Amino acid sequence: MSDHLTVVGVRWHGDGIFEIGFKREGLSFVPGDCVALFGEDGNCSRPYSLASGIDEDELRFVIRRMDDGQVSPYLATCSPGDRVKASPPFGWFRPGPNEDGAPFVFVATGTGISPFLSHFFSRPEIPPAMCLYGVRILQDAVETSMIGSRCSLRLAVSGEECPGTHYGRVTDLLDDMPCAPDHHYFLCGLDEMIDEVSAWLEDHNVPIMHIHRECFFNVTHSR
Amino acid sequence: MKTEPLHHITRSDWLNTSKGDPRGYIQPEKLTELWFHTGTTCNLRCPFCLEDSKPGDNRINPLDFVDAKPFIDEAMKMGVEQFSFTGGEPFVIAEFVKILSYALDRRPCLVLTNATEPLTNRLSEILPLREKPFAVKFRISIDYPDAARHDAGRGPGNFRRALETLGRLYEFGFDVSIARQREKDEDEKAVDRKFHPHLAAVGVPASVNIVSFPDFLTPGSVPRVPEITEQCMTTYHAEESRKAFMCNYTKFVLKKNERVRVYACTLVDDDEDYDLGASLTESMKVRVMLGHHRCYSCFAFGASCSES
Numbered sequence: 001m002s003d004h005l006t007v008v009g010v011r012w013h014g015d016g017i018f019e020i021g022f023k024r025e026g027l028s029f030v031p032g033d034c035v036a037l038f039g040e041d042g043n044c045s046r047p048y049s050l051a052s053g054i055d056e057d058e059l060r061f062v063i064r065r066m067d068d069g070q071v072s073p074y075l076a077t078c079s080p081g082d083r084v085k086a087s088p089p090f091g092w093f094r095p096g097p098n099e100d101g102a103p104f105v106f107v108a109t110g111t112g113i114s115p116f117l118s119h120f121f122s123r124p125e126i127p128p129a130m131c132l133y134g135v136r137i138l139q140d141a142v143e144t145s146m147i148g149s150r151c152s153l154r155l156a157v158s159g160e161e162c163p164g165t166h167y168g169r170v171t172d173l174l175d176d177m178p179c180a181p182d183h184h185y186f187l188c189g190l191d192e193m194i195d196e197v198s199a200w201l202e203d204h205n206v207p208i209m210h211i212h213r214e215c216f217f218n219v220t221h222s223r
Numbered sequence: 224m225k226t227e228p229l230h231h232i233t234r235s236d237w238l239n240t241s242k243g244d245p246r247g248y249i250q251p252e253k254l255t256e257l258w259f260h261t262g263t264t265c266n267l268r269c270p271f272c273l274e275d276s277k278p279g280d281n282r283i284n285p286l287d288f289v290d291a292k293p294f295i296d297e298a299m300k301m302g303v304e305q306f307s308f309t310g311g312e313p314f315v316i317a318e319f320v321k322i323l324s325y326a327l328d329r330r331p332c333l334v335l336t337n338a339t340e341p342l343t344n345r346l347s348e349i350l351p352l353r354e355k356p357f358a359v360k361f362r363i364s365i366d367y368p369d370a371a372r373h374d375a376g377r378g379p380g381n382f383r384r385a386l387e388t389l390g391r392l393y394e395f396g397f398d399v400s401i402a403r404q405r406e407k408d409e410d411e412k413a414v415d416r417k418f419h420p421h422l423a424a425v426g427v428p429a430s431v432n433i434v435s436f437p438d439f440l441t442p443g444s445v446p447r448v449p450e451i452t453e454q455c456m457t458t459y460h461a462e463e464s465r466k467a468f469m470c471n472y473t474k475f476v477l478k479k480n481e482r483v484r485v486y487a488c489t490l491v492d493d494d495e496d497y498d499l500g501a502s503l504t505e506s507m508k509v510r511v512m513l514g515h516h517r518c519y520s521c522f523a524f525g526a527s528c529s530e531s
Binding site: 009017034035036046047079086087090091093094191195208209210211212213214 | 266281315343345350391459
């Protein structure tokens with residue numbers, strides 16, 4: 001592949017969350033893969049999970065604009081036709097069914113929904129048993145209609161009360177989640193959430209081999 | 224009959240120091256350990272990384288099974304005793320467990336890892352490796368016996384994650400060790416002792432091996448260090464310590480620009496002068512001139528990435 005991607009467009013979901021699309025240009029990936037996108041200087045990069053399906057013509061990323069970030073403010077201002085330096089896809093997080101075909105569950109906070117979106121768009125016929133999704137404000141939640149049409153979606157909004165959603169943290173909803181030692185759990189988002197859910201699952205006898213984690217960002221390694 | 228040394232480079236500045244003295248060298252003897260670089264992509268972005276590894280980095284390309292297999296096979300014919308793997312983070316690489324599995328059918332292996340999500344997400348693939356004919360040992364990077372200092376470089380929470388993974392691997396029956404950073408004028412044993420409470424907290428005995436490394440600086444750095452002459456190598460080193468230089472008994476396989484190459488050791492992959500070719504057999508014939516600034520670390524501190 002070329003080491004640059006061509007921007008198709010930028011779409012805002014809320015004040016801080018935007019989606020940037022690129023031409024596919026033959027690039028192949030699997031759900032869970034990331035691409036390192038570079039800032040304007042071409043030196044500083046940040047990894048972002050692909051949010052689009054493997055058969056789509058476009059590559060999409062859901063990104064939170066970090067005010068003091070070195071990459072996301074630049075990406076947020078890109079226009080169609082701009083060329084952005086990018087790495088080949090890479091990754092170590094593989095959401096979706098395991099070889100044993102056991103049920104699986106997604107838990108995401110914020111833009112940590114991205115790899116799960118890639119799974120929903122790539123393999124709609126194999127949905128998770130449930131998707132727990134936590135955001136700060138309702139506007140930050142992306143593709144909830146699509147997710148809700150494919151599986152049981154529980155949406156938690158911590159910063160405002162919204163009808164039909166849980167007012168609080170996503171971890172408040174763990175007792176609602178199907179929990180069994182043979183299930184697989186895919187966790188993506190803030191490190192605090194991941195650690196808390198991992199500990200909860202282990203306390204409920206889920207083996208660590210069935211807990212798959214993508215620590216999306218934290219205080220100093222923010223995206 | 225004494226044979227002439229084989230120099231793959233004959234430039235004067237390769238063979239001699241800046242003052243014109245014959246440069247110190249190691250004439251490799253027997254390949255006993257083969258190292259593989261799995262690529263500079265990593266899930267972490269540590270500012271001090273000697274490989275400048277980070278997410279998506281491609282300075283050294285990801286290693287595939289078809290890249291590694293011929294070198295494992297060639298090394299076996301040469302009587303290699305161990306395979307070792309470093310990155311980047313090896314468990315980021317899609318085919319790494321397949322490579323490791325093939326190697327473990329033949330020889331013991333050492334894997335250097337940061338013991339965070341890329342490893343823990345693949346535990347179900349890793350656990351069956353316990354049934355292999357040879358054992359794998361995991362060397363986990365825990366820079367300091369202090370969570371705040373470790374996390375300042377590797378990201379919040381990663382001290383605890385690495386420590387927990389260390390404990391789990393030990394509990395699962397794997398051999399483990401720790402790689403830490405060495406500070407100037409430190410009391411080595413006192414620093415090691417500070418790890419003991421942390422080890423105890425995750426059920427790992429204090430006897431676990433702790434390997435310390437000096438700051439090797441990032442790739443391409445050109446620090447001023449003393450040049451090593453032939454005379455230095457005989458004045459300050461005896462035959463036994465010369466044999467302990469990694470370039471005497473190891474080689475380093477890595478993929479750059481989509482070509483798999485053999486380098487003199489794990490610390491010099493940023494300098495093309497240490498590219499010794501595409502075959503282990505040929506690379507072992509080449510005299511390694513000690514001209515890289517990291518050669519001085521080996522010379523002065525006895526640094527070795529190896530671990531028996």
